[in-house]
Amino acid sequence: MYHVLSAHQFDRIQLDQLFRMADIMEYNAKNGGTNLLQGKIMAALFFEPSTRTRFSFESAMMRLSGSVISTENATQFSSAIKGETLEDSIRVISSYADVIVLRHNEEGAAKRAAQVAGVPVINAGDGSGEHPTQSLLDLYTIQKELGAIDGLKVAMVGDLTYGRTVHSLSYMLAKYEKVTVYFVSPENCPIPEKVKAYLDERGVTYFEETDLEKVSGEVDVLYMTRIQKERFPSGEEYLKAAGKYVINQEIVDGMKPNAIILHPLPRAGEILPEVDGDARAAYFRQATNGVYIRMALLAYCLKEQQLERDLEALA
Ligand code: CP
Incomplete structure (x- = not known):
């Protein structure tokens, strides 16, 4: 079975x-x-x-x-x-x-x-x-949009502690060659140690960062996530993380011309609707996949x- x-x-x-x-x-x-x-x-x-x-x-x-x-x-x-x-x-x-x-x-x-x-x-x-089925469709979208997954630079941004999609996506990306991962999160919701341990075992290069603009111009895939309000231990902790990363057209203009922006959706303000018409905004195509x-x-x-x-x- x-x-x-x-x-x-x-x-x-x-x-x-x-x-x-x-x-x-x-x-x-x-x-x-x-x-x-x-x-x-x-x-x-x-x-x-x-x-x-x-x-x-x-x-x-x-x-x-x-x-x-x-x-x-x-x-x-x-x-x-x-x-x-x-x-x-x-x-x-x-x-x-x-x-x-x-x-x-x-x-x-x-x-x-x-x-x-x-x-x-x-x-x-x-x-x-x-x-896991979200990360399958995420990877499938990346391959469809960019032709290959090996060698890509991928930033995962937002709530990396409680956001389960980034855990599965990290595990999946570790199966590909020469992928570099940038984990961009507020200080109170970093990527869990067990995910980093998995990447370490497989020799995947990754960096942790809190400043989105340091990496947004470098990456091939910008994977945004929602701050998962319902999973934070308190409203106070949630507010420390909320609203820290917002993709607007100015940030997108600084991205590589062939990069893509993904989001498992639903979004809660992390990507402004003004970006939706940009060819790099691939999140609705991702949902269709x-x-x-x-x-x-x-x-x-x-x-x-x-x-x-x-x-x-x-x-
Ligand atoms: N991406 C995702 O899991 O969306 P739903 O919560 O709407 O199923």
């Missing part, structure tokens, strides 16, 4: 395969979809709010002719409110669906779910832990063995 729990689990061969599949899925999505997952059911179990992840997974499943059962705000609208454990919910939903997409507020929840699930579990974000990469991932989880043959037939 193929669970998607962490960015750690992917190697370069799988990533290249997924990106090729996502290209084919884009073609299919734009040409009426495919019946690759006809008869299959995806359960979307979301204990935290989501717009992109839940809708793009649901859209992906429907474009593969599969069906969707879904609960948003599962904390309130599932039997969790009656005291049911995550494990019991997952055991039961495993008999109703062929794959479970789980977003949860606790780090490690997807791993716990996978230990009792009878079907593949996909981690759609676990607290401040990871968001979420459907294609999640189509590829659902197919990968549900068709593991048969997939290569099916894709050949689709191509």
Whole structure:
């Protein structure tokens, strides 16, 4: 059974395969979809709010002719409110669906779910832990926009402690050659030690910085993130970090002509709307890519063995 729990689990061969599949899925999505997952059911179990992840997974499943059962705000609208454990919910939903997409507020929840699930579990974000499918679409977008990932300079900016997307993206980037990472954050929300340890083990060059303007003109990818107000220990700590980094047209004008600006979204003031029309603003294209990469991932989880043959037939 193929669970998607962490960015750690992917190697370069799988990533290249997924990106090729996502290209084919884009073609299919734009040409009426495919019946690759006809008869299959995806359960979307979301204990935290989501717009992109839940809708793009649901859209992906429907474009593969599969069906969707879904609960948003599962904390309130599932039997969790009656005291049911995550494990019991997952055991039961495993008999109703062929794959479970789980977003949860606790780090490690997807791993716990996978230990009792009878079907593949996909981690759609676990607290401040990871968001591996986001980093897949981030990398896919970088490759699509810039042609390659090896050798790039990537700045991750904002709340690097509680922002799970940057953790997964760092783990993924460590699989590529000669990538340089700049972690730009307020002093009270730096990149966690465990992420740096992972990069150290793999010989990835990285720098920590608090001044965005020192790096914005140097990098190929400027990856902005929201300050995660809901995860800070106090309002006072949040206010120390809030509003420190704001991308305006002046900053963008100082960037390389072929650089791109990414953001997992939602944004909360980190990128001014005046930048949206600039060709380097790639964050809405990035969100669109979420459907294609999640189509590829659902197919990968549900068709593991048969997939290569099916894709050949689709191509
Ligand atoms: N990028 C992301 O995870 O967005 P949502 O919270 O809207 O799913």
